[in-house]
Amino acid sequence: MHIVVCIKQVPDSAQIRVHPVTNTIMRQGVPTIINPYDLFALEEALKLRDVHGGEVTVLTMGPPMAEDSLRKALGYGADRAVLLTDRYFAGSDTLATSFALSQAIAKIGETFGRPDIVFTGKQTIDGDTAQVGPGIAKRLDLSQLTYVAKIASIDLDTREIEVARRAEGGTQLLKSRLPCLITMLEDTNEIRRGSLQQALCAARSQVVKWTAADAGIDDLTRCGLRGSPTVVKRVFAPTARAERAAQIDTAERGLQDIADELIADILTRRPALEHELAFNSGT
Amino acid sequence: MSTASQTTPRIAPGRAGVKKELPDRFKDYRHVWVFLELERGNVHPVSFELLGEGRKLADKLEVQLAGVVLGPPGEMVEDAVAEAFAYGADLVYIVDAPPLADYRNEPFAKALTDLVNTHKPEILLLGATTLGRDLAGSVATTLQTGLTADCTELDVDSDGSLAATRPTFGGSLLCTIYTLNYRPQMATVRPRVMPMPQRVDKPVGRVMRHKLSLVEDDIVTKVLGFLPDNQSAMANLAYADVVVAGGLGLGAAENLQLVKNLARAIGAEHGCSRPLVQKGWMPADRQIGQTGKTIRPKLYIAAGISGAIQHRVGVEGADLIVAINTDPNAPIFEFAHLGIVTDAIRFLPALTEAFTRRLSPHSRDKLAS
Ligand SMILES: Cc1cc2nc3c(=O)[nH]c(=O)nc-3n(C[C@H](O)[C@H](O)[C@H](O)COP(=O)(O)OP(=O)(O)OC[C@H]3O[C@@H](n4cnc5c(N)ncnc54)[C@H](O)[C@@H]3O)c2cc1C
Numbered sequence: 001m002h003i004v005v006c007i008k009q010v011p012d013s014a015q016i017r018v019h020p021v022t023n024t025i026m027r028q029g030v031p032t033i034i035n036p037y038d039l040f041a042l043e044e045a046l047k048l049r050d051v052h053g054g055e056v057t058v059l060t061m062g063p064p065m066a067e068d069s070l071r072k073a074l075g076y077g078a079d080r081a082v083l084l085t086d087r088y089f090a091g092s093d094t095l096a097t098s099f100a101l102s103q104a105i106a107k108i109g110e111t112f113g114r115p116d117i118v119f120t121g122k123q124t125i126d127g128d129t130a131q132v133g134p135g136i137a138k139r140l141d142l143s144q145l146t147y148v149a150k151i152a153s154i155d156l157d158t159r160e161i162e163v164a165r166r167a168e169g170g171t172q173l174l175k176s177r178l179p180c181l182i183t184m185l186e187d188t189n190e191i192r193r194g195s196l197q198q199a200l201c202a203a204r205s206q207v208v209k210w211t212a213a214d215a216g217i218d219d220l221t222r223c224g225l226r227g228s229p230t231v232v233k234r235v236f237a238p239t240a241r242a243e244r245a246a247q248i249d250t251a252e253r254g255l256q257d258i259a260d261e262l263i264a265d266i267l268t269r270r271p272a273l274e275h276e277l278a279f280n281s282g283t
Numbered sequence: 284m285s286t287a288s289q290t291t292p293r294i295a296p297g298r299a300g301v302k303k304e305l306p307d308r309f310k311d312y313r314h315v316w317v318f319l320e321l322e323r324g325n326v327h328p329v330s331f332e333l334l335g336e337g338r339k340l341a342d343k344l345e346v347q348l349a350g351v352v353l354g355p356p357g358e359m360v361e362d363a364v365a366e367a368f369a370y371g372a373d374l375v376y377i378v379d380a381p382p383l384a385d386y387r388n389e390p391f392a393k394a395l396t397d398l399v400n401t402h403k404p405e406i407l408l409l410g411a412t413t414l415g416r417d418l419a420g421s422v423a424t425t426l427q428t429g430l431t432a433d434c435t436e437l438d439v440d441s442d443g444s445l446a447a448t449r450p451t452f453g454g455s456l457l458c459t460i461y462t463l464n465y466r467p468q469m470a471t472v473r474p475r476v477m478p479m480p481q482r483v484d485k486p487v488g489r490v491m492r493h494k495l496s497l498v499e500d501d502i503v504t505k506v507l508g509f510l511p512d513n514q515s516a517m518a519n520l521a522y523a524d525v526v527v528a529g530g531l532g533l534g535a536a537e538n539l540q541l542v543k544n545l546a547r548a549i550g551a552e553h554g555c556s557r558p559l560v561q562k563g564w565m566p567a568d569r570q571i572g573q574t575g576k577t578i579r580p581k582l583y584i585a586a587g588i589s590g591a592i593q594h595r596v597g598v599e600g601a602d603l604i605v606a607i608n609t610d611p612n613a614p615i616f617e618f619a620h621l622g623i624v625t626d627a628i629r630f631l632p633a634l635t636e637a638f639t640r641r642l643s644p645h646s647r648d649k650l651a652s
Contacts, residue, residue, distance in 0.1 A: 011452075095427065098424060127432075128432065128450075129416075129430075129432035129433070130416045130420065130432065131416070131423070131430055134419075134420025137388075137421065143388075143503045144421060146388075146416070147417070162507065168322050168327060168412050168413055169512055170510050170511040170512050171509070171512075172506065172508075173506070173507040173508040173509065174387070175504070175505045175507050176505070177503045177504075187567070228429075229429035230429035230430070230461065231460065231461050231463055232459070233458075233461050234458060235456055235457070236456065236457055236458070237455075238456075244616050244617055244622070245616045245617075245620055246620065248621065248622070250625050255630060256633055256637055259630070259634045259636070259637035260637050260641075262605070262621065263634075265621055266605065266621065270602065270603050272581075273582055276524060277525065277549045277550060
């Protein structure tokens with residue numbers, strides 16, 4: 001079985017700060033990580049390979065330094081890594097990204113064997129759109145299984161797959177066919193630590209580097225900024241509220257006193273709440 | 284493996300981002316559409332919130348607002364159509380066919396794409412739910428148009444383009460995104476980000492019915508079953524009028540009982556910040572924030588929550604935010620309306636008691652007299 005996992009190198013958004021005066025993002029020194037949601041997909045792929053045999057190829061589109069995240073993935077136990085990197089990809093929105101990745105996956109199929117499953121994470125933590133997975137599925141004409149919580153079974157002979165998928169208000173049980181694209185939900189897997197041997201191997205192994213041309217992309221107008229129908233016109237900081245929270249004085253007073261004052265304050269500001277709270281509490 | 288490159292129109296060379304004359308093939312794209320999401324017989328409330336927003340956009344553009352209802356033939360679809368009119372739609376497009384009984388990407392994407400290609404809307408809005416995101420991503424790809432996810436604000440520009448604003452960089456900044464040279468302009472919006480519009484009973488409007496150009500045998504993916512969530516409370520969190528939430532400042536899983544006690548005393552739902560879910564102290568459905576639920580209560584009480592940006596974006600729609608935190612410099616005090624610098628573990632029981640006293644029938648009688 002051949003599995004392709006798409007991963008993305010993202011800034012660790014917990015560590016991004018906005019400059020208080022200029023409102024620009026202070027990116028300097030912000031460490032990069034593999035998009036955390038992608039790790040659940042990678043782990044699922046590795047588990048499937050361990051059970052069914054075959055190979056896992058990790059793929060990322062990004063700047064040359066995105067190679068780091070591929071090496072990390074090799075360290076976890078992926079068999080092969082492909083870095084799609086070219087200045088033509090700069091400024092890609094989700095449509096242009098899914099175009100480039102789908103072309104690279106088609107090329108991976110020709111070069112290393114047709115994938116049975118393409119995995120992506122549920123979404124990225126920097127873009128948060130959850131659109132790239134569905135975009136890839138549509139372009140490659142794969143059946144699309146998003147927000148998968150569990151792969152219940154895979155039958156490589158009949159080429160059938162059964163999954164549990166997170167839906168609004170419950171879990172949907174679906175049966176579909178290989179090849180398919182799966183976006184994996186978070187917390188579905190305990191992420192393994194790669195072995196020392198794998199880490200050493202990863203450091204030595206080659207990362208396959210492809211330009212747009214190498215991946216067989218001849219229509220560059222569909223890549224990067226030119227291939228992106230959406231345009232960011234303006235980036236700005238959320239308006240800070242004019243005033244900070246009104247503080248309730250807590251000095252040298254009993255807790256009941258403070259609580260009474262807080263409640264009085266709440267109900268002065270929102271008188272309508274009094275009846276609502278009383279009604280809801282059912283007292 | 285085939286790619287879609289042969290079947291989709293080639294994008295004209297040039298920078299898509301640069302504003303230029305809208306290509307002729309898009310000139311007759313008009314009207315605002317809202318996809319109505321059917322969830323086990325009911326319309327998902329996010330669809331009504333979007334109809335409210337869509338109404339404003341349609342009025343500004345002086346065009347019509349249409350709802351799109353996809354589902355199995357029968358009462359469920361007819362009810363949804365009536366609701367679409369009650370929440371402001373001028374007309375509703377219906378595709379009703381048995382394969383649309385349960386959500387699957389293939390038949391839904393096919394039905395929606397066909398409708399768009401036939402009737403050419405300029406704006407298409409969907410809820411950023413698991414269903415909406417699954418559907419929007421593939422429809423936008425097929426139509427080769429722009430899709431902006433998780434918008435927090437929608438507007439039309441002076442030249443009539445959709446200005447879609449969304450958080451970026453993990454919520455720390457906002458950006459406004461345009462789809463300049465492609466149609467429709469697509470956007471998704473999370474539940475509870477837009478206010479619920481007023482429901483007005485009115486006579487049924489115009490209905491346009493279409494056939495699904497696909498039969499069950501064409502569909503690769505089959506639905507084997509559905510396991511509904513047993514805790515219905517979590518669906519309520521997003522729609523609760525009063526929410527009490529606890530954060531890491533509560534120190535231990537047991538202390539969450541203090542949050543639940545207060546919530547029970549005032550008829551509120553309870554929630555939490557993300558680290559509590561990660562620690563397994565609360566189920567994921569209780570998480571409030573960017574990667575959890577967006578809430579819009581009339582009153583939000585946050586105990587031991589620092590107010591990180593990812594939490595803030597989920598609660599900013601609250602009418603009145605009250606923060607209890609030991610650190611006077613906690614970021615939550617920058618967007619809360621009322622703040623108390625104190626130990627939440629000691630204060631929550633006192634607050635619960637004071638509320639109970641205040642809301643007891645006896646004191647209510649006194650208030651009335
Ligand atoms: C991609 C991404 C997505 C995220 N999504 C979300 C999300 O959806 N929702 C979310 O909440 N977070 C989210 N986060 C995490 C977020 O960045 C913060 O880490 C988190 O909100 C902090 O939770 P907290 O305030 O409970 O804990 P802490 O940051 O640890 O803050 C605890 C607070 O409690 C106070 N405190 C301590 N003791 C007491 C006491 N006895 N009484 C009163 N106060 C006390 C402290 O002063 C402190 O302010 C996300 C992060 C990332 C990177």
